[in-house]
Each structure stands twice: as C-alpha cells, then as structure tokens.
Amino acid sequence: MDILTITLFLALAVRMGTPLLLACLGEIYAERSGILNLGIEGTMMLGAAMGFIAAYETQNLLVGFIAAALVGSLLGLLHAIIVIFLRGNQTISGLAITFAGIGLSMLIAHEYVGKVVRGSLPIVPLFSDVPMLSAFFNQNIMVYFAYVASIVMWFVLFHTRIGIEIRATGESPIVAESAGVNVERVRLICAILSGTFAGLGGAYISLIDMRSWTDLLTLSKGWIALALVLVSLWNPLLALFTSYLFGALYAFQVFLRIDINLAKMVPYAATIPVLAIASRLSKRVGVPILGKPYIREEEALHGV
Amino acid sequence: MIRIIIKKREKELPYAYSSTIVILVSIFLSLVVLSFFGINPMIALWEAFVLPILTVYGWANILYNGLILLLCGVGLVIAFKAGVWNIGAEGQMLMGAIAATWVSLYLIPKAPSIVMIPSMFIVGFLFGALWGFIAGVLKAKLGVNEVLTTMMLNYIAYQIVYYLVMGPWANPATSYPVSKPFPEQAWLLSVSRPLPVSVPTLILALTIAPLVHLMLFRTKLGYEIRAIGSNPIAARTYGISYAKAVIISMLLSGGLAGLAGVHAVAGSILTPQLRRPEQVSRGFGFVAILVAWLSGIKPLPVIFTSILMGLVFLAGFAIQISFARGIGSTHLFTGVMLLILSIMETYRRYEISVRIHALRRILRWF
Numbered sequence: 060m061d062i063l064t065i066t067l068f069l070a071l072a073v074r075m076g077t078p079l080l081l082a083c084l085g086e087i088y089a090e091r092s093g094i095l096n097l098g099i100e101g102t103m104m105l106g107a108a109m110g111f112i113a114a115y116e117t118q119n120l121l122v123g124f125i126a127a128a129l130v131g132s133l134l135g136l137l138h139a140i141i142v143i144f145l146r147g148n149q150t151i152s153g154l155a156i157t158f159a160g161i162g163l164s165m166l167i168a169h170e171y172v173g174k175v176v177r178g179s180l181p182i183v184p185l186f187s188d189v190p191m192l193s194a195f196f197n198q199n200i201m202v203y204f205a206y207v208a209s210i211v212m213w214f215v216l217f218h219t220r221i222g223i224e225i226r227a228t229g230e231s232p233i234v235a236e237s238a239g240v241n242v243e244r245v246r247l248i249c250a251i252l253s254g255t256f257a258g259l260g261g262a263y264i265s266l267i268d269m270r271s272w273t274d275l276l277t278l279s280k281g282w283i284a285l286a287l288v289l290v291s292l293w294n295p296l297l298a299l300f301t302s303y304l305f306g307a308l309y310a311f312q313v314f315l316r317i318d319i320n321l322a323k324m325v326p327y328a329a330t331i332p333v334l335a336i337a338s339r340l341s342k343r344v345g346v347p348i349l350g351k352p353y354i355r356e357e358e359a360l361h362g363v
Numbered sequence: 364m365i366r367i368i369i370k371k372r373e374k375e376l377p378y379a380y381s382s383t384i385v386i387l388v389s390i391f392l393s394l395v396v397l398s399f400f401g402i403n404p405m406i407a408l409w410e411a412f413v414l415p416i417l418t419v420y421g422w423a424n425i426l427y428n429g430l431i432l433l434l435c436g437v438g439l440v441i442a443f444k445a446g447v448w449n450i451g452a453e454g455q456m457l458m459g460a461i462a463a464t465w466v467s468l469y470l471i472p473k474a475p476s477i478v479m480i481p482s483m484f485i486v487g488f489l490f491g492a493l494w495g496f497i498a499g500v501l502k503a504k505l506g507v508n509e510v511l512t513t514m515m516l517n518y519i520a521y522q523i524v525y526y527l528v529m530g531p532w533a534n535p536a537t538s539y540p541v542s543k544p545f546p547e548q549a550w551l552l553s554v555s556r557p558l559p560v561s562v563p564t565l566i567l568a569l570t571i572a573p574l575v576h577l578m579l580f581r582t583k584l585g586y587e588i589r590a591i592g593s594n595p596i597a598a599r600t601y602g603i604s605y606a607k608a609v610i611i612s613m614l615l616s617g618g619l620a621g622l623a624g625v626h627a628v629a630g631s632i633l634t635p636q637l638r639r640p641e642q643v644s645r646g647f648g649f650v651a652i653l654v655a656w657l658s659g660i661k662p663l664p665v666i667f668t669s670i671l672m673g674l675v676f677l678a679g680f681a682i683q684i685s686f687a688r689g690i691g692s693t694h695l696f697t698g699v700m701l702l703i704l705s706i707m708e709t710y711r712r713y714e715i716s717v718r719i720h721a722l723r724r725i726l727r728w729f
Contacts, residue, residue, distance in 0.1 A: 145705075147708060155701030158698030162693070320525040331515055334515075335507050
C-alpha cells in the first residue's frame with residue numbers, strides 16, 4: 060500500500076467512524092447517569108431521515124443537522140419520560156424507540172428514496188498537504204465538532220462538579236440525592252443528550268456518508284455504537300479512539316477482496332470478542348448501575 | 364405545572380387485563396399514525412383485521428405466523444424467566460432455516476418425509492441452540508451484555524444467509540437470491556394436506572408449550588432458572604449455579620427459535636426454499652419479545668397470544684402490501700406496542716395519576 064492509499068483508507072475510516080463517535084458520546088452520558096438507552100439505532104434512523112428531508116428541502120446541510128438534533132432530542136425526551144417519571148422498563152422502552160424510529164423513518168422518507176442531497180459543509184483545511192494527517196484534519200466542521208465534543212465531554216465528566224453529579228447519579232442515586240443532587244433532572248438531561256447526539260450521528264450518515272436516501276440507512280450502526288460505549292469503558296476520550304478503530308474496520312471492508320456479504324460480517328464479528336475483553340476490564344473501573352429505576356420511597360425502605 | 368403521582372398497588376393487575384389494553388390502544392394509535400401517511404384507517408382495519416379471518420388463505424397465514432411466534436415466544440419466556448434479555452430470536456431462527464435447507468437439499472435429499480422432517484427439526488434446534496449458547500456462555504462466564512451479543516449474532520446470521528443464497532446455495536435457475544426449492548418430502552404443508560396448517564409444527568408447538576410450563580414450574584432446573592432471574596445474588600448465596608441457569612436457558616431459547624426457523628422455510632405457504640433473510644425471519648424474532656411479555660412471561664398463555672399476534676402481524680403485512688409502504692408499518696406497530704407495554708408494566712404495579720396544577724388553579728378562579 061502506498062501513502063495515497065493509506066490516506067484514502069484513513070479518510071474513509073473517519074467518514075465511517077464519525078457517526079459512531081457522535082452516537083457513542085451521547086450514550087456515554089446517559090449510561091453514566093444510570094439510563095440505558097437502547098433506542099439509539101432508531102433515533103439515528105429517524106435523525107437520518109428528518110435530517111435528509113430538511114436538508115433536501117432547504118438545500119442546506121446545516122439545517123439538516125439541526126433538524127436531526129431536534130428529532131433526536133425529542134426521542135431522548137420520550138425515553139426519559141417513560142423510564143424516569145413513569146418508571147417504565149428501560150430495555151422495553153429502548154427497543155420500542157428503536158422499532159418506532161425505524162418504522163417512522165421508512166414511512167416519512169418514503170418519497171425521498173433514491174433522491175440525492177446537494178450542498179456541503181464548510182471544511183477546515185488543516186494539514187491539507189500532509190499525506191496521513193490530512194485524512195484526520197482536512198475535514199468538515201461536523202468531524203471537528205465530534206473531536207471537540209469528545210474532549211469537552213471528557214473534561215466535564217471527570218474534572219467538573221457537573222461530571223461528579225452525573226457519575227454519582229449513575230453509581231448510587233440515593234447517595235447522590237442525599238448530597239443534594241436532583242437525580243431526576245440529571246437523568247433527564249443526560250437521556251435527552253443521548254438522543255441529540257444519536258440524531259446528529261444519523262444525519263452524518265445520510266448527509267455526508269451516503270448523500271442519498273435508501274431504507275434502513277444506518278444499518279446497525281446504532282447497535283455498534285452501543286457496544287462501543289462499553290468498549291470505551293464509558294470514557295469519551297477512549298470513545299474517540301475506539302470509534303475510529305471501528306470506522307477503520309468498516310473501511311477495511313471496502314479494501315477486503317472477499318465476498319461482499321462475508322466482508323459485511325467483519326464489524327459484527329469483531330464486536331463480540333472486543334466486548335468480551337471490555338467486559339473483563341470494566342469490572343475494574345466504576346460501572347454505572349443500568350436499567351434500574353430510581354424509586355425514592357422504596358430505596359429508603361430497603362437501603363442501597 | 365404537571366405532576367405525576369405514583370403509588371404502589373396492593374395487588375398487581377392481571378396480565379390478561381393489561382395485555383388487552385396494550386393491544387387495543389396500540390392498534391388505535393398505529394392507525395392514527397398511519398392515517399397521517401395517507402392510509403385510510405377504516406379500510407386498513409377492514410383489510411388487515413377482518414378480511415383475513417374470513418378466508419381459508421387468511422387462516423393459513425395467521426397459523427403460519429402464529430406457530431413461528433409460539434415457538435419463538437415460548438423460547439423467549441425461558442430466557443426472560445432467567446433474567447436474560449435474548450433479543451436474538453431473529454438470528455436463531457435464521458440458523459434454524461439454514462439447518463433446514465442444509466438437511467433437505469444437501470444432507471439427505473432423498474430421504475422420505477418420516478425421516479426428513481424430524482431430522483430438519485432436530486438439526487434446526489441444534490443450530491439455533493448453538494447461536495443462543497454463544498451469547499449465553501459469554502454472559503455467564505465473562506459478563507458480556509447479552510442484548511449486544513445477541514443483536515450482533517442477528518446481523519451475522521443475516522449476512523450468512525445473504526452469502527448462502529447469493530453464493531454457494533444460489534438457485535442457478537433464477538437470478539433471484541433464493542436457494543433451490545426443497546424436495547417435496549420436506550414440505551410441511553404437503554404432508555398436512557388437506558389442512559391449511561403445518562401439522563408437524565402444530566403438534567411440536569402444542570407439546571412444547573406445556574412441557575416448558577412443567578419444566579419451569581415443576582422441576583429443580585426450572586426453580587433454579589426462576590431464582591436466578593428474580594434475584595441472582597440471593598440465588599447464588601443458596602448455591603444455585605448462575606452459569607448453569609443462564610447457559611441452559613439460552614440454549615433452550617435459541618433451540619426453540621431454531622425450530623421456528625425450520626417451520627418458517629419448510630412450512631412456507633409459498634415454495635419452501637431459503638430466501639433473503641428479511642423474507643425468512645421478517646421481524647418475527649422481535650415480535651416474539653412482545654408475545655412473551657404480553658403473556659406475562661408464562662409459557663401457556665403464549666399459545667393464545669401468539670395466534671392473536673399472528674393476526675396482528677399479518678395485519679401489518681396486509682397494510683404494507685395494499686398501501687405499498689414497505690416493512691415500515693410493521694416496525695412502527697411493534698414499536699408503538701412496546702411503548703404502550705413499557706408504560707402498562709408500570710401501571711400494572713403502580714397507580715398513576717397526573718395532576719395539572721395550573722389547570723386546577725384556573726378552574727378555582729372561576
């Protein structure tokens with residue numbers, strides 16, 4: 060492989076990995092606060108559809124991203140209402156949002172199948188002449204948004220009071236509450252955030268990666284992102300690394316000279332052993348308690 | 364301000380009551396949503412729910428769907444009882460379908476029905492069980508989240524089927540991605556003539572549901588599975604093996620979905636042959652999650668719920684066909700139903716009352 064091929068490969072990895080990173084970042088916050096949002100796949104799908112429609116009608120990709128973020132936030136809010144205020148089962152509610160999102164995206168964008176979106180995002184021309192680096196830095200502003208977001212979100216989570224509140228809420232809600240944290244509010248905000256980022260990730264696939272609409276566009280990337288949250292040990296900076304590693308895995312398919320259907324298996328097959336290793340490691344770091352509703356009066360009765 | 368007040372009920376509401384509400388409310392909501400997309404709800408209701416139960420062909424479809432959901436649903440009941448979230452019935456079904464194709468086309472293509480059909484089901488069970496086993500072992504031994512592994516295994520099974528029907532098992536007689544048709548001794552419907560339903564699957568499913576009921580509620584193994592599912596820490600303290608319960612429940616759950624996969628291809632109303640994965644599993648594995656929950660995670664009510672959901676599934680399919688909207692409406696319906704279910708699960712256990720304070724203040728002002 061010569062330098063040019065490697066640069067092309069890396070650029071493809073960034074293109075494939077950015078939606079994974081965006082979806083992963085939001086979900087890290089949700090899970091850190093104790094909310095498991097299995098609706099990521101459907102949220103990405105509906106974000107992709109709404110983003111595509113908005114961008115197609117206005118000929119402006121940024122409008123598309125904003126629309127996707129809004130729709131994503133709404134789905135995040137729906138999940139939050141069900142699991143926080145109505146104490147619904149987090150797994151069922153998440154799956155519900157995934158299926159409803161997939162179904163709605165197919166119905167809404169039915170008339171857009173095959174259409175191509177025009178326009179492009181502004182590009183930051185950093186290192187545009189340096190072969191390998193240009194793949195990472197000669198990129199559009201959404202990629203930069205993802206870079207900056209993962210650094211900022213890492214800093215907030217581990218070095219500010221807000222971060223401590225989020226982590227405390229996830230690890231022991233009753234202790235957090237006795238320390239004056241509004242558990243419900245923290246969880247509400249984090250759940251909405253997971254939807255917002257998933258929406259953006261979906262729009263990245265439809266507006267930058269694919270640029271045209273077909274059904275089932277996000278193709279399981281939401282589930283991969285959910286696995287990456289665990290693999291990154293709920294750390295936004297590690298997510299930056301793992302997401303692009305998996306982006307490279309997707310890019311690898313294109314360069315792999317085997318049957319296309321077998322090549323498509325690569326990311327899924329790779330996820331399982333990686334998950335197994337990460338599950339081993341995650342026992343050593345603090346793991347948020349997922350899937351359990353916070354019921355104040357019952358916690359008080361039974362203790363932590 | 365809106366305030367939601369939640370109070371624990373002294374007695375939980377029965378599942379029969381809450382499940383009926385879930386089904387009725389979600390049918391209503393789905394029709395409302397569909398009407399936004401230019402689908403007339405009254406015509407949809409007629410075509411989707413009334414027409415099928417008036418014809419033999421409709422019943423053939425309902426029972427075909429119902430038997431798939433019955434086998435998958437009973438399997439999921441075992442996994443859910445053990446507290447394992449098996450989302451992989453879809454992939455486990457596909458493995459069963461692959462097994463049926465392999466046995467009937469390549470392993471014993473000349474065997475008579477009496478040998479062929481049992482071997483298809485046995486190998487199908489084993490293939491499905493293998494798919495469940497992988498996720499079960501990873502969860503039991505390494506603590507890997509089973510939702511993610513079973514979902515990944517679904518996608519891997521999808522790709523294997525795609526690979527087979529477009530590559531080594533492709534039917535040379537056509538350009539469609541399908542396998543060769545099964546030999547006629549393997550057609551479940553032709554051995555069941557004149558009945559419009561696959562008798563082998565019917566017998567199998569109607570024996571398995573009570574057997575699983577006995578296993579769960581009358582044997583030591585069943586007791587261990589239920590104990591691990593309801594309180595793993597306490598069960599471990601009493602010396603019950605967590606790994607054993609999780610692995611066995613995933614094995615059985617996957618195996619039963621594998622049986623459903625055999626029925627899905629060999630009992631097909633169209634020509635029995637392996638097709639594209641979305642035409643084989645068609646989301647049944649996900650709808651089966653609903654079937655298990657609507658039955659209150661109990662094997663016997665699954666018999667009734669699965670036939671009912673077989674009709675509902677057909678309804679989604681009829682809406683797809685007559686309004687040419689793809690699989691979207693089925694997914695939407697599954698989603699809406701799960702959404703209502705998650706709320707109803709709380710309502711079964713808690714009284715929920717919503718108080719709108721501003722409204723009351725305004726009313727008082729009058």
